Amino acid sequence: MRDIASILPLSVDRVSFTGEGRKLVDVVSFAVPAGGLTVLLGPNGAGKSLTLRLCHGLLKPSAGEIAWANGAAGRVKRHAMVFQKPIMLRRSVEANIAHALAAAGISGIERRQRCGAALDRFGLGERAAQPARLLSGGEQQRLAIARAWALRPELLFLDEPTSQLDPAATRQIEELLSGLVAEGITVMMSTHDLGQAKRLANRVLFLHRGRLVEDRPAADFFAGPLAPEARAFLAGELIW
């Protein structure tokens, strides 16, 4: 049976994460409604990756609550995550996608169809049989996104997806992400690349030392951030 109730909005309610005796995420609250692209922005060590990992369920909050609209009642997880450095299995491009689908319990004809659709959609058809680890960095990230897309997520998390890529590969990935949003997939990504945030975001969550200091529509944020830390960051001043 298909799980039809939407998982969105995602609600993050007074979430903290403590590590090595420090509050690395400090009483953070926000909601992610369906649609659009939210950028988590902030300097190194602000807690962007941790926040994404907490939302995706890879880490457990030390305090507070992360809740999905359907109570995460479905059998199939409908959020996926793509990492800064894509994790490629020592298998072919196609087998990397097939493996993710198998791990999500999708088998038989449906798995083959979804694999084929992902290879086509992301321009990887000609590479299907090649070892994934021999792809370029940009192609590996494209495969990582294709693999996540094949799982049909409602919400896709990406942690600094282009920080290891050159400008041409970055542009390709940004186009793909805009395409996913146009398709109706909700995207939440971290970046410390201001240009990228300006190009892609509808909304900005600005983090500083584990605290969410600003949560605003991107146009308003870039026109004039309210928080002094965000103003300093946009002005290119060193903050930590």
Ligand SMILES: Nc1ncnc2c1ncn2[C@@H]1O[C@H](COP(=O)(O)OP(=O)(O)OP(=O)(O)O)[C@@H](O)[C@H]1O
């Ligand atoms: N699992 C963990 N346990 C303890 N400390 C951690 C853990 N993961 C990250 N940290 C620390 O938490 C802080 C925030 O890390 P995080 O990776 O979330 O920052 P970030 O905003 O994504 O920065 P960057 O842009 O450098 O990736 C850092 O000081 C980091 O060393």
